[in-house]
Each structure stands twice: as structure tokens, then as C-alpha cells.
Amino acid sequence: MRPVPPRTAFCKSAVPSSVREAYLWGREHLSACGVEAAALEAEVLLRCALGVTRAQLYVRWPASVEEGAWRRYVELLEQRGSGRPLAYLVGEREFCGLPFWVDERVLVPRPETEHLVEVVLEATRDVKDPAYVDVGTGSGAVAVALAVRRPDATVYATDVSRDALAVAERNAGRHGVSGRVQLLHGDALEPLLQAGLRAHAVAANPPYVPPSARSELPPEVLAEPEVAVFAPGPRGVELHERIADQARAVLRESGVLALEVAAKWDQARQVMRTLERMGYREVRAVRDLAGLERVVVARWR
Numbered sequence: 001m002r003p004v005p006p007r008t009a010f011c012k013s014a015v016p017s018s019v020r021e022a023y024l025w026g027r028e029h030l031s032a033c034g035v036e037a038a039a040l041e042a043e044v045l046l047r048c049a050l051g052v053t054r055a056q057l058y059v060r061w062p063a064s065v066e067e068g069a070w071r072r073y074v075e076l077l078e079q080r081g082s083g084r085p086l087a088y089l090v091g092e093r094e095f096c097g098l099p100f101w102v103d104e105r106v107l108v109p110r111p112e113t114e115h116l117v118e119v120v121l122e123a124t125r126d127v128k129d130p131a132y133v134d135v136g137t138g139s140g141a142v143a144v145a146l147a148v149r150r151p152d153a154t155v156y157a158t159d160v161s162r163d164a165l166a167v168a169e170r171n172a173g174r175h176g177v178s179g180r181v182q183l184l185h186g187d188a189l190e191p192l193l194q195a196g197l198r199a200h201a202v203a204a205n206p207p208y209v210p211p212s213a214r215s216e217l218p219p220e221v222l223a224e225p226e227v228a229v230f231a232p233g234p235r236g237v238e239l240h241e242r243i244a245d246q247a248r249a250v251l252r253e254s255g256v257l258a259l260e261v262a263a264k265w266d267q268a269r270q271v272m273r274t275l276e277r278m279g280y281r282e283v284r285a286v287r288d289l290a291g292l293e294r295v296v297v298a299r300w301r
């Protein structure tokens, strides 16, 4: 998406005569700004401004728009057109079928990360009362989804960002799993190592964009926290390697390590080679729905 000045006759001072007209204006504005899913996003923002459900929106299609709602809608459209992620504007994103609160403090959970959750659940299907770790929990999406899907699980979720942990705490509360999701502030697996905690699976979606790729990123991604997006080294897999190294002291026998990687920069191959060198077994890559290698999985001893 490129934030270019709209080519539309977008006139924010004139309140349109109907909800339908407001929608059409918004769609045209977003489309002119280069937003790919302009139709869907204009509808979502209009619903947000009006405070209505999808069904209510269509019922109100011919009705007039109150001036305050129109001003809210225009503000949302302008922010979206200048590259602010839709999820931050509406304050929510769905992940594994669950709604998560999100804002500028956390990465917006991505659908491809749902594979990480599925891989861990599948690999620990036969483990009773499993202990899971989610390194770099952000909004808490992975940790909370694991806790919801496995009611007998305990989940340890770490992050270096206290801001992110505050969001994760709200999301754990929202889904009624606060008692089973322990939020730990610290670097990678350090908090578990210090407390002598062990787990049946360690999952992570670490920041993996090499800093040199900054210019390739769309404005939405640049609006997300730097610490959530950019890897701490030039290859993008440096944090993956540190987590894998530390996980050897955290994982129980046959414990599972699952690391999300970028579908480029040869990251899956690099991480697989590292895990094999470290002594992990059954090292493999799981592909996403687009057929790209997304999650590297292995077992410890």
C-alpha cells in the first residue's frame, strides 16, 4: 500500500445524505490511497464510526448519517489512508477464532501464525497437563489461544516489552485464562531459566525482518513496534537461534520447539540447519496455506 493523495472528490465537510453514500465515499478514498481491500475496510471503519454490526449497517443503508459519526468516519479514513493499520483503528483483530485487543504497543497477530498454534497442539496431543512457553508474546495471541484450546495447560509467556505484556494481560483476562497464563518480563527464555521452569513445548514468532529490508516494508508494518518487527541481527534469525539454544535447558524429554520464520531470506533452511547442529531431532518445516515454509519444528532429544 502506498499513501498517495486521494484523487477522489472526497469532501469531508459535507455530510453525505445516506449511510450508503458515506460508505461509497470511504471506499473511493481508501482505494485512491492504495488500500487493497478498500471495500471491506471502508465498511469496517463505517461500522466502527456508527457503532453498529454488519447487519445493522445494511438495515441503516438508506438512513442519514449523524454529523458526529461522519466526523469519526472521516478521521478513521484519513488515518487508514496514511498507513495506520486497520486493526489499530478498530482496536481488535481475530486470531484462532478469538478476538484480541491490539494497539500500537503490539504486533497485529497474523493468520499465518495460527500454524504455530496448530503445530504445538498437534505435537503435544498426547501430553496431559502440558506446560507451554510463548516467547515474545506481544498481544498474547499465541499464549491465550493455546490456553483456550487446551484447558489443562499452563502457559508461560515472555516479552522484553512491558507495554506488550500489559496488552497480553488484558487479552488473557478477556478470554478467562489469566490463572493459567503467566506473563514474564525478560529476554527470550531467561525468565524460565532463572526460575528453573520446564515445558513440553516452546513456541515463538520472533521478530524476523532483517534491518536492511526496512525500505521494502509497507507503512502498516512500519507503524508496528520496531522491537516486534526487526530482528536483532542482519540475517533475521538471530533471536530464533538464541531461543533454540536456551530451549535445550527448558524443554522436557521429547519436548517440541516451534519457531515461525519469514517465508523468504532462506530463513527456514538457516534455522533447520542450526537446530540440527544443536542436536534437535525430527527437524522439519511446516508450510502455510500459500505453500511457503512458515514454521520450523523439532523435538529435543
Ligand SMILES: C[S@@+](CC[C@H](N)C(=O)[O-])C[C@H]1O[C@@H](n2cnc3c(N)ncnc32)[C@H](O)[C@@H]1O
Residues within 6 Å of the ligand: 106, 107, 108, 109, 110, 113, 135, 136, 137, 138, 139, 140, 141, 142, 158, 159, 160, 161, 164, 186, 187, 188, 189, 205, 206, 207, 208, 227, 228, 229, 239
Ligand atoms: C513478531 S512479534 C510476535 C508477537 C506475537 N507472538 C504474535 O505472534 O502476534 C515479536 C514479539 O517479540 C518481542 N521480543 C522482541 N525481542 C525479544 C526478546 N529478546 N525476548 C523476548 N521477547 C522479545 C517483541 O516485543 C514482540 O512482542
